[in-house]
Amino acid sequence: MSTSDTPADPERLRTEIEQTRADLGETVEALAAKTDVKARAKQAASDAKERAKDAAADAKDQVKVAAVQAKDQAKVAAVQAKEQVKVTATEVREDPRRAVSPALILAAAVALVTVIVVVRRRRA
Template identity: 50%
Template structure:
């Protein structure tokens, strides 16, 4: 057998020697278990697979959150642009209306009032047109 290292005290009684032997056996058992675990390729592959799967899930969650944040920013930008376009269109409409001769503006306002006053009649005409179109389309088949 090998001699104990110089920094470890030697057992002076048989009982101390037994305790040292038991401690050495326990340490040796742990070392053997650790070596066996390192050589168990299937278990290490399963463990590595689980780690990779967890990392992928974490990354997917991060990407999902980033996409949601970006979608929110894009939605806000689109809303702002839409408001700008709407304001610009209103400005153009007002400028065009200011350039129209008064008789045209008066006739347009009169037509709008007439359409509002006869809204039910206009809806009835539109409904009838749709029904007639559907009947004619079916008869062509």
């Protein structure tokens, strides 16, 4: 601090001194915190643990959403397969020679894919 920066008012000078002391105290505390390796390591471990918990919660939520979507898709596929089976059954009743029609094969394939998707989603 130069002579030209020194305030003439003693009260203002005291205020500036108090502010400088407070700033210096904060600086010393910050430097002390940086040199405390054990506390910094604990904080880093705590931060990593919290990030891992958040990531696990996010993954859990994503799995729940995927499971609901897979369930809905399986329901839709099951309804479609059921309708196709009804159509095929009607066709077979009308003409028994068409017992193994492409529609029946398609219905079986859809049902098989649905089962595979549901089983894989449950395992994941």
